[in-house]
Amino acid sequence: MLTIKNLHANVEGKEILKGIDLEINTGEVHAIMGPNGSGKSTLANVLAGNGGYEVTAGEIRFEGKNLLELDPEDRAREGMFLAFQYPVEIPGVSNATFLKTAINEVRKYHGKPELTPKEFLDLMRDKSKILGMDENLISRSVNVGFSGGEKKRNEIFQLLMMNPKLALLDETDSGLDIDALKIVSNGVNIFKNKNNAVLVVTHYQRLLNYIVPDFVHVLYKGKIIKTGTKELALELEDKGYDWIKPDLIEAETA
Amino acid sequence: MNELEENTAQELSDDMKILDEHIDSEYKWGFVTDIESESAPKGLSEEIVRFISAKKHEPVWMTDWRLKAFRHWKKMEEPHWSNVHYPPIDYQDISYYSAPKSKPQLNSLDEVDPELLKTFEKLGIPLEEQKILSGVAVDAVFDSVSVATTFKETLKEKGIIFCSISEAIQEHPEIVKKYLGSVVPYTDNYYAALNSAVFSDGSFVFIPKGVRCPMELSTYFRINAQETGQFERTLIIAEESAYVSYLEGCTAPIRDNNQLHAAVVELVVLDDAEIKYSTVQNWYPGDKEGRGGIYNFVTKRGACRGKNSKISWTQVETGSAITWKYPSCILQGDNSIGEFYSVAVTNNYQQADTGTKMIHIGKNTRSTVISKGISAGNSNNSYRGLVRVGKNAIGARNFTQCDSMLMSDKCGANTFPYIEVENDSAKVEHEATTSKVGEDQIFYLNQRGISTEDAVNMIVNGFCKEVFNELPMEFAVEAQKLLAISLEGSVG
Numbered sequence A: 001m002l003t004i005k006n007l008h009a010n011v012e013g014k015e016i017l018k019g020i021d022l023e024i025n026t027g028e029v030h031a032i033m034g035p036n037g038s039g040k041s042t043l044a045n046v047l048a049g050n051g052g053y054e055v056t057a058g059e060i061r062f063e064g065k066n067l068l069e070l071d072p073e074d075r076a077r078e079g080m081f082l083a084f085q086y087p088v089e090i091p092g093v094s095n096a097t098f099l100k101t102a103i104n105e106v107r108k109y110h111g112k113p114e115l116t117p118k119e120f121l122d123l124m125r126d127k128s129k130i131l132g133m134d135e136n137l138i139s140r141s142v143n144v145g146f147s148g149g150e151k152k153r154n155e156i157f158q159l160l161m162m163n164p165k166l167a168l169l170d171e172t173d174s175g176l177d178i179d180a181l182k183i184v185s186n187g188v189n190i191f192k193n194k195n196n197a198v199l200v201v202t203h204y205q206r207l208l209n210y211i212v213p214d215f216v217h218v219l220y221k222g223k224i225i226k227t228g229t230k231e232l233a234l235e236l237e238d239k240g241y242d243w244i245k246p247d248l249i250e251a252e253t254a
Numbered sequence B: 001m002n003e004l005e006e007n008t009a010q011e012l013s014d015d016m017k018i019l020d021e022h023i024d025s026e027y028k029w030g031f032v033t034d035i036e037s038e039s040a041p042k043g044l045s046e047e048i049v050r051f052i053s054a055k056k057h058e059p060v061w062m063t064d065w066r067l068k069a070f071r072h073w074k075k076m077e078e079p080h081w082s083n084v085h086y087p088p089i090d091y092q093d094i095s096y097y098s099a100p101k102s103k104p105q106l107n108s109l110d111e112v113d114p115e116l117l118k119t120f121e122k123l124g125i126p127l128e129e130q131k132i133l134s135g136v137a138v139d140a141v142f143d144s145v146s147v148a149t150t151f152k153e154t155l156k157e158k159g160i161i162f163c164s165i166s167e168a169i170q171e172h173p174e175i176v177k178k179y180l181g182s183v184v185p186y187t188d189n190y191y192a193a194l195n196s197a198v199f200s201d202g203s204f205v206f207i208p209k210g211v212r213c214p215m216e217l218s219t220y221f222r223i224n225a226q227e228t229g230q231f232e233r234t235l236i237i238a239e240e241s242a243y244v245s246y247l248e249g250c251t252a253p254i255r256d257n258n259q260l261h262a263a264v265v266e267l268v269v270l271d272d273a274e275i276k277y278s279t280v281q282n283w284y285p286g287d288k289e290g291r292g293g294i295y296n297f298v299t300k301r302g303a304c305r306g307k308n309s310k311i312s313w314t315q316v317e318t319g320s321a322i323t324w325k326y327p328s329c330i331l332q333g334d335n336s337i338g339e340f341y342s343v344a345v346t347n348n349y350q351q352a353d354t355g356t357k358m359i360h361i362g363k364n365t366r367s368t369v370i371s372k373g374i375s376a377g378n379s380n381n382s383y384r385g386l387v388r389v390g391k392n393a394i395g396a397r398n399f400t401q402c403d404s405m406l407m408s409d410k411c412g413a414n415t416f417p418y419i420e421v422e423n424d425s426a427k428v429e430h431e432a433t434t435s436k437v438g439e440d441q442i443f444y445l446n447q448r449g450i451s452t453e454d455a456v457n458m459i460v461n462g463f464c465k466e467v468f469n470e471l472p473m474e475f476a477v478e479a480q481k482l483l484a485i486s487l488e489g490s491v492g
């Protein structure tokens, strides 16, 4: 589904991603872990096509297409979804209007008719139940006055509404208490099936108890320095990151 | 349906309406004035004022009033305090009375400026209307007069008078005499004096005691484009417990050979009555370099004369090269309410200096001001607002909120609040914000499959929501489309 080869990317002239290789197939759940500032959000933003990030080398193929040639909206329409680490507020635009537009844009792109208001309402009722969303959140302006937890929940609600092929979850667990974490994880697990894929970005192992990854990658200073299975996440929880940091290992052995 | 579903369903049906290309509806049907006449020579003098008055077969009192206004105007100086800049206007180089059918008659739409046609298409204006708006000869199928006549019958049964001001001067001189200039005297300001001397035509509305006007009244501007006056004069009176919602607007981009426009609107509201006045203004703003646009210097003022009376101004301003406009409320009656909801959009080289004045005179008077300024390109957008609370306005309250949104690095937004409070019991609040359309907001919407252009429209419409909510539905729909067109390709 997604193939990343030797990806290098800059933010404001500074190289943040320094050669990423990653392959994600349908039906898989991948986790990217790593300390703060290692480039996790940068990778997610580059994949989603954020204009603030400049790709300097490498290639990305998504569903057989050259992703780097697509505008962010077309990437979304192709089925790439980013649950933001910091969801953005859009005053005066209701969640309902926003989501209806979003869903219909994607449908239009695939030559499908727009949802009728009833279909949309039914879908919304269905999915908001899964997330235990307070009903009035949906008629309120996008993320305006939402608590941190509500914003994250809203991201996963949008994920379920849009039902993309690849879900990138950037620190979706941060700011959630344990109950909310369970609800959000449950939402992701309901989304997950053998025809789509999930890439979870986190620096805590906690979330991975609920969204169980097939692969865990450790990102450090812009490179994937280790790949393993879900046990690796537990090990990291236990021992921290130092034992696998190549610069520290080098320093020790020198 | 529970409340959520109702809200959502409402929201959706609102959206559907926006998508709905069908713009035609009853509110646009108003009156059509028949004037057959030639133009006056350029220049302004007592003779010209007399000529205009004679052309309109006006009674002596009207001619005298115009002449007094003219003599006063001669002694006045053009104001230069606003934050707009333009080359000096030669008032002697203007023709003050032109034949209504001043637009060239074209034979088909093929002869019309393609830019104009593109805009019509985006607005979804029907072909027949496009023809009328661009001055193409039309056949009798589109005869609006008959529709207008039925409309007037309905109003007549309720005792409502809705006609042109010229007609009112002939038919209802006692009402006109009583109220004309009572809110905006000809001594008020330079443009008001000029308007009083030479006004061409405009609307007159009288809602008698206890009557709620059953439909929204409109000038029928859109269809009637070729007759839009350079110096409009509007007078609306709501007697005790009366109510009317009045729409003034031209959503199609109106081009006009007359560069200077100076309208006067007066509203009078008696005890427990209410006037809701909505405007969508889309005069030609000039080309991308700012050439040829309309100068729009307007005096709009309403007097809440009676207790518990209310005036609500809602305006969406997207047009004109220069806008100078401060719809105001004089809150005389105890417990009277003034509201001002405004969206002003400027792009390219447009300049807008607009805002309101809330004059609190009576006890427990309240006013609300919500102003949304959007600037793009090289434009300049200023809010200028005065809140004055007099000595006797015990318990007066005002809330003002001015938000500015910048779409580029080259545009400007200013807020000039003037607050004059003469008693301690008053509560006056002012809030102001300035924001740039956020890259992060656009990206967020992009990431959900929404194009940048649609994203900007969505963000801007969200920004204006509180004002659009005040507009009648069809007007809100058109206003949103207008905004989209005015700001097309302007992010950067």
Ligand SMILES: Nc1ncnc2c1ncn2[C@@H]1O[C@H](COP(=O)(O)OP(=O)(O)O)[C@@H](O)[C@H]1O
Residues within 6 Å of the ligand: A011, A012, A016, A034, A035, A036, A037, A038, A039, A040, A041, A042, A043, A052
């Ligand atoms: N918009 C930005 N402007 C400047 N620096 C940035 C920006 N985004 C990220 N960075 C820098 O890039 C590095 C990686 O950040 P990020 O991808 O957010 O890491 P993570 O998500 O792993 O915590 C950090 O050093 C951060 O300061």
Ligand SMILES: [Mg+2]
Residues within 6 Å of the ligand: A040, A041, A042, A085, A170, A171
């Ligand atoms: Mg991050």
